[in-house]
Amino acid sequence: MLPFYLSCIRTVLYGLLLLPSLLIVCTRLLPDTPKNDGVYILPGILLLLSVSAMWGLHQLFNRTKFQLERLADDQFNHICNTPFHYVPAAILLASGLSLFLELSLIRWHSTIFEFFAFYKNYTLLSCFAGLGLGYALAGKKQLPLLWSPGLLFLQIGMFLILRHGLHPLGLPVGIPMDALNVTPIIEQANMGFGSATTIPHFIAIYFFLGLTFLLICLTMLPVGQLCGILLHRVTPLKGYGLILMGSILGVGLSILLSYLWTPPAVWFGLVGVGLMIFLSSHYYAQLLGGCLALGILILLVWPVHFPWYPIYSPYQLLEHGPGKRGQVTIRAEGHFFQSAHDLSESSVYRKEDGETAAIGHYYDFPYMLIDTPRSVAIVGAGSGNDVAAALRAGVDTIDAVEIDPAIYQIGAYYHPEAPYSNPRVKVSINDARSFFRQGTGFYEMIIYGLLDSHILLSHASNLRIDSYVYTMEGLQEARKRLTNDGTMCLTFAMISEVLGRKLYLMMEQVFDGRPPICIRSGYDGGVIFIQHNDDQINIDPGLLETTGFTDVTSVYRNAPVLVDLPTDDWPFFYMAVRTYPLSYMLLFLLMAAATAILLKRFDIWRPATGSKAFFLLGAGFMLVETKGITEMGLQFGNTWQVIGITIVGVLIMSFLANVLVACVRINRIWPSGTLLLTSVLGGLLIAMQGAPTATFTGKLTAVVLLTCPVFFGGIIFSVLLRKHGGPSKAMSFNLLGAMTGGMLEYHAMVFGFQSLYWFAIGLYGLAVIAAWRSAY
Numbered sequence: 001m002l003p004f005y006l007s008c009i010r011t012v013l014y015g016l017l018l019l020p021s022l023l024i025v026c027t028r029l030l031p032d033t034p035k036n037d038g039v040y041i042l043p044g045i046l047l048l049l050s051v052s053a054m055w056g057l058h059q060l061f062n063r064t065k066f067q068l069e070r071l072a073d074d075q076f077n078h079i080c081n082t083p084f085h086y087v088p089a090a091i092l093l094a095s096g097l098s099l100f101l102e103l104s105l106i107r108w109h110s111t112i113f114e115f116f117a118f119y120k121n122y123t124l125l126s127c128f129a130g131l132g133l134g135y136a137l138a139g140k141k142q143l144p145l146l147w148s149p150g151l152l153f154l155q156i157g158m159f160l161i162l163r164h165g166l167h168p169l170g171l172p173v174g175i176p177m178d179a180l181n182v183t184p185i186i187e188q189a190n191m192g193f194g195s196a197t198t199i200p201h202f203i204a205i206y207f208f209l210g211l212t213f214l215l216i217c218l219t220m221l222p223v224g225q226l227c228g229i230l231l232h233r234v235t236p237l238k239g240y241g242l243i244l245m246g247s248i249l250g251v252g253l254s255i256l257l258s259y260l261w262t263p264p265a266v267w268f269g270l271v272g273v274g275l276m277i278f279l280s281s282h283y284y285a286q287l288l289g290g291c292l293a294l295g296i297l298i299l300l301v302w303p304v305h306f307p308w309y310p311i312y313s314p315y316q317l318l319e320h321g322p323g324k325r326g327q328v329t330i331r332a333e334g335h336f337f338q339s340a341h342d343l344s345e346s347s348v349y350r351k352e353d354g355e356t357a358a359i360g361h362y363y364d365f366p367y368m369l370i371d372t373p374r375s376v377a378i379v380g381a382g383s384g385n386d387v388a389a390a391l392r393a394g395v396d397t398i399d400a401v402e403i404d405p406a407i408y409q410i411g412a413y414y415h416p417e418a419p420y421s422n423p424r425v426k427v428s429i430n431d432a433r434s435f436f437r438q439g440t441g442f443y444e445m446i447i448y449g450l451l452d453s454h455i456l457l458s459h460a461s462n463l464r465i466d467s468y469v470y471t472m473e474g475l476q477e478a479r480k481r482l483t484n485d486g487t488m489c490l491t492f493a494m495i496s497e498v499l500g501r502k503l504y505l506m507m508e509q510v511f512d513g514r515p516p517i518c519i520r521s522g523y524d525g526g527v528i529f530i531q532h533n534d535d536q537i538n539i540d541p542g543l544l545e546t547t548g549f550t551d552v553t554s555v556y557r558n559a560p561v562l563v564d565l566p567t568d569d570w571p572f573f574y575m576a577v578r579t580y581p582l583s584y585m586l587l588f589l590l591m592a593a594a595t596a597i598l599l600k601r602f603d604i605w606r607p608a609t610g611s612k613a614f615f616l617l618g619a620g621f622m623l624v625e626t627k628g629i630t631e632m633g634l635q636f637g638n639t640w641q642v643i644g645i646t647i648v649g650v651l652i653m654s655f656l657a658n659v660l661v662a663c664v665r666i667n668r669i670w671p672s673g674t675l676l677l678t679s680v681l682g683g684l685l686i687a688m689q690g691a692p693t694a695t696f697t698g699k700l701t702a703v704v705l706l707t708c709p710v711f712f713g714g715i716i717f718s719v720l721l722r723k724h725g726g727p728s729k730a731m732s733f734n735l736l737g738a739m740t741g742g743m744l745e746y747h748a749m750v751f752g753f754q755s756l757y758w759f760a761i762g763l764y765g766l767a768v769i770a771a772w773r774s775a776y
Helices: 002-028 041-063 065-080 084-112 114-118 121-139 147-165 199-231 236-259 264-278 283-301 348-352 354-369 385-393 405-414 432-438 472-479 497-510 541-547 553-557 582-601 611-636 640-663 670-689 696-724 727-751 755-775
Strands: 309-312 317-322 328-332 335-339 375-379 397-402 425-429 443-448 482-493 517-520 526-532
Touching: 002 041, 002 065, 002 147, 002 199, 041 065, 065 199, 065 283, 084 114, 084 121, 084 147, 084 199, 084 236, 084 264, 114 121, 121 199, 121 582, 121 727, 147 199, 147 264, 147 283, 199 236, 199 582, 199 727, 236 264, 236 640, 236 696, 236 727, 264 283, 317 405, 328 405, 348 354, 354 385, 354 482, 354 526, 354 541, 375 385, 375 432, 385 397, 397 405, 397 432, 405 425, 432 472, 432 611, 472 482, 472 497, 482 497, 497 526, 497 553, 517 553, 582 727, 611 640, 611 670, 611 696, 611 727, 611 755, 640 696, 670 696, 670 755, 696 727, 696 755, 727 755
Parallel strands: 375 397, 375 443, 397 425, 443 482
Antiparallel strands: 309 317, 317 328, 328 335, 482 526, 517 526
């Protein structure tokens, strides 16, 4: 086992050494990159240095082969010799550590490269592959646990150097990152970065993603193997129950640290402590492990943006620092997000600076259309610019809705007009859709700020934070909160004609076929879509001349683009039309192929009794969890708390199923299988009728429907585990099945989220058949 594992590590190290040269060449081959005579000099020099370093690494691995094998042997014996009364606690800690490390990697990756902010599933499935391989290797007699902190150090170092350390460096050519600042996913539009369009783009990004997959997989593998070795020290059902309890604790810790806005140094510091507990008592293992943990902390606390103060909110990395005119400016995931402007009448800049005056026109524009409204709801209130404009206009009551508490706090502390301290303002830290769905108030004006998302909501679904805001049902629920003579102003930073056409048609259909007025403001690329609740609104041409804005209604009315309108079942606003996600499938098929090769080379390809059922149950579980997150988001709001509670709830239902099987002698598969399929089908039928109401009964119905399949599936899993034993193999195939379910989730992009029920019914049906055949 160890020789192949070390050869995989050598492959990763060689790839890391070649990466800078590859990035330079790919960037210089891009069509828009200036060419010069020295374009290949630097990569040539780096290539020679890389080849020399590769030869040195080869020699180093050959000379230390015996010592590395001895450390792995000692580590295995150390875990096997753990006193029996400590084993349950060790399983709890190891399983909690595995899930906490997984969630930490998912969260941290998204703060460094934009690709991972929009496609968190990539890190998740890479972790599943590593843990699954590790569980399958539990029977091997070597445990390379020391490599987990080592590879984690390499991974963090690679990401930070690529993101912050490979810019010009004072060299004539430098090492630019243009070839990596794209995504290979072409089905969706993205804020802040583009899609790969040339062969050099694809070569660079796929090489980088391949290295990332191997790094994550090889980092998680020893942790999964550690859990598997410990599982063999107790009975299967007890071990599986402890794994679930540990997973619940790991998710709970992640939720707590998110609530406290802690930085990555805290997350990975705790990971380092957890790994050190399990490292063997060998002097070199302890010393090297401590040095690696310290190195990880140094990398994470090293300052990279001196003028910018980072805040790790529950949703994303935010940085605030000084803007052009001294005002606070906020960046999200490294991109400009918004600035807090002083647009008051006493502002010197508004009087003397034309750009500031234009910004003031943008925020004041809604109140120039009609007489001052008495009540206004502002969703996407951000740092407070829209709220300040409403106060300047004399609005009596303002409900300000912002989903990210960190953005609100920045505005509360630093906005020059201090809008959030005004008693006329009521702040709601909530999802915009949930605010309208669960609210009872009515408003003479509803304003959508620049809500465009820079990040996915959860690692377990491909929804963005604003996915359920920009759907037909979302806008209909917002309209219900308008008074009879109310006005809606929806502003969007327009990045494509497709999105403008979508919003035009959505507003037209929601407001009984009346077309909206579309005004381009010129600020942040914003286009304002305006509708009146009871009749067509008219814009005074003189107002447009005064503000310098442009009526672009005809542009989006006559846009020659084909679009599908987003709904709660298909909430993909950033996709033009329903289309099969070929670029996603290509990426995940490459991951699956790499995982299959690793299974074969590690000689763990042969399935054990019940493996098919465990695999299929894992795939179905992942789809049900995804559907649970989307449905719970609709019921309770697309907030991080709801996502965390949903994941914990799913794990608790699996744990309760395990307890039931341990306490009650359940032998038959078909009763639980029938209830499993019935509960999934019931969820589908309810979804086809529309989401349950926002009442307590409706919410309770949603929770029951979403968790029942997990409970009954957990019963089948535990029954098979008791009959066949082999908990590490069962966990391995279950995780690899979950990896498959994560890939199938993307079929919602063409078929809608209700289709996941059909996939789950098919997978669970096959799982029941496979479980019945293996049980008798």
